[in-house]
Amino acid sequence: MAASQERDSSELEREAKRLKTDSCDSCDFPKNESARESPISGFETRRILRDSAREKNIFVHGKIDDQEAVVILEKTPIRQDTLPEMFKTSTLRLEMRNDIYSTYNLQPPSHLNEIKTTVICPATEKHVKKYLRQETFLIEESGDDYRNITLPYISSKSFSVQWVHNILEKRAEADRIVFEDPDAHVGFVLLPDFKWDQKQLDDLYLIAIVHRRDLKSLRSLTSEDLPLLRNIREKGQEAIQERYGVPACKLRAFLHYQPSYYHLHVHFTSLDYEAPGCGVERAHLLSDVIQNLEADSAYYWSRSLSFPLRADDALLLKFREAGKL
Template sequence: MANLLKDLESLRKFKLHRILNEDPSTHALTLLGSFDAEDKEGSEPTLSILRIEKTPLSAGDADRLVPSLANVRFIENNDIYTWLFGWLEASSEKPDVKINIISPATDIHIRKYSAQRLIVVNETPELYERIVKPYIAAFPPSRTRWVTDILTGKTEAEKVLFKDDCPDYGYLILPDMKWDLTTVSSLYLVAIAFSSNIRSLRDLRKRHLGMLRSIKREAARVVKERWGVGRGGLRLFVHYQPSYYHFHVHIVNANYAGSMGMTVGQAHLLDDIISLLEVDGEGDGRTILEGMTLTYGLGDQHGLFTAMEGAQDELRE
């Protein structure tokens, strides 16, 4: 279905069922609906998620911004302060919104993109082994088929910025779908490991240090050469819990602050992960990342929520 949704005519067939979430910080709405031309009697429509986000204003457009205004409307004036609404002229080069589509959307997708009540949980090594690890292991390969398609070059091959082909410690770097590919201040790339054995940061070992250091080095080089962002201009981090269980590193402009995924608890700086692995022992026992108690926010729509919320009663301060 998603491959057919490439033009305005197909998008206009979208039938809104309900609003899943509104995010004022990113100027985005996430909608649940369907693109079925007509709902057959007695059959359920194919559900789809449509996320519409306003694109950011770029500093590179500063000299053209006011001349490109198509209209303004006065709101209010107080002494030296004036407020207006403004409309920009339509432009084939500068889109007003970015649209992400998931179709068909599963129940897991719907829960993930719905507004959620967050709680903070403590995940001890024991809770990881008993609750989280089996949860991760139960995910079928189909859930990350889109990742495999990227790694094998089936999709997005033209977007790859760097590639290390080593099957165990290699990775590739490409723009994340959240980025508009234009605005450097909101630059967002992702490095995806080739190995499917690293599901989360809990699986990282000292032997992965070379890969992690390489990601840090090559990300800095690529971004410097292509977009002129220099030393200290990037924030590299790993999510826990991640949105999908195939190891990846987020590479973001250090000045970009428009994502809940960069909040304390969920985001672990790559430099900190490297430092932890550097001081880890060489033995066969539990590694630092296995043995840590990790504290993070968990939404009430997450598959781990009920089990982890109930397990918190077992913990004692």
Template sequence: MGEEEDEPSPKLAKIDVELHPFHRLKNPVVLNEVKEKKLVFLHGKVGEDNKDAVVILEKRPFDTSPKGLKSLFSEETKLRQDLLNDIYSTYAAVPTSPHTEIKTTVIYPATTKHIEKYTKQEVEVIEETGDDYKQITLPYLKEENRFSVQWVFNILDKKSESERIVFEDPDPEIGFILLPDMKWDLKDIESLYLMALVHRHDLKSLRDLNKDHLPLLKNIKQRGEDAIQEKYGVKKHKLRIYFHYQPSYYHLHIHFTNIAFDAPGSSVTRAHLLTDVIENIEFMSDYYQKKTMTFVGKRDDKLVTALRKTP
């Protein structure tokens, strides 16, 4: 078989430098840095009214296509030698784009909650009982309005990101929209990351699920797996499908990632596999209303503080 043709590079939309908050960020401060993942989180002010903005910078994976490798090892890549010893040598290499691209996420205007979310803090393990959820967590979520989900409604109503939808089942009870997560660059299949957003507005998290929702969960699993295999060629046994608890936002959604990808939040302290959730509910309908849920929270988070004070 011959080499596959390279996919055409997506056209970049022209950005108005004078208006975009990225170019007007003043006095950026590092909120957090994850060096092993080549990630940095910044906070700064924008405009004369000094509105807050959060900027997330992430080094993109190497372009390992034939065209990408050819450009990497071309004379356009600048080298500065750092060490030479017998057969070993090291260099600071400065390749041309796309190898030097930096994935950039801008949250603007950002709220205090966004700034707190991305600020480095000590974390601790929290055990939330079913009663804790009803008496502490649920009232807290209602009072704090923790992270707006308007952007989710925009997707479900086709006001935003409609061109990114991979699959949709429009059924109001068991339907969902499947689309790429913002963390995925849409190129590297090994780091494949999609999410399913349910059409129902009355489900916030795992805590709301019972036997009445089994058709919804099974539908998302089967049709999500089928859509991903058809679109990206990734078979179901190569997928990790899971919920987060606690989730970043409270509209029920499910994560689909390539098992080869060490996705953020895929560890045992936060991820709950969809197959396990289905089986647990089949065993006991109110399993997630009664179960003590263990998660990792930031030490200074108000909810973590409240839950820590419970007996």
């Protein structure tokens, strides 16, 4: 189930980015919502799709004004800089005391007890299934499998990456961009992933999105793309060091395969953060990708790659039909 949890959590963070633009553009929620105008005040719960006591989150399916919706609630991390205020101003209720041990229920001030909330509305059936707990299978995809099964499947689907284009064209999230190299061939934009609240560095997470639109995934890369990958590694690390003071030796830079959206992007996370989707069955270190392409231009076109797929994934059905599972 580890692969499933990684894919599910990773899906959440990347989808949160997409849905912030794609979903909100299609909703009728006010741009400047106050608590009084909260879109979830009238949320009608239908079922719990998934929850995790370990990750402190819950995924809820329901309706908002007769529109299908998914609401994701996540407890925000406890920050070191808030501890003095929390200890001083919180109320405690004793639950148990035994010798030197005691446990309490701590109620901090409301501004120290936030819950990050992602609203997806109108939510499609695909969104609902995405967050529903599912059995996961590990696929080993050969180069021929990619060309005969995966690529035709991808080409037959209309996977929207309009939210990516909105970012690249500065029509959305322009104020969140940390760094940009505008070069059309080797350039990219770097911005925080929505899983990171930017209040502490332990779970630092940024995404580098390339300006080029012809690169869909790891499988698209050849040695001709090495200048792009080296540029992302070098300038991405420099920008993070300058902005956040985190050196390259404390960063993990990787690509996903399969990616959750088909526009090439690179993940930068703190090495101290066990980021969702950074497991060996899905993540490929950027430095390894560069070295592999230096050794063989067609490395990712021909070699076998493994990745997890959920039970309801249509691509899994294609592999079943081809007798590959």
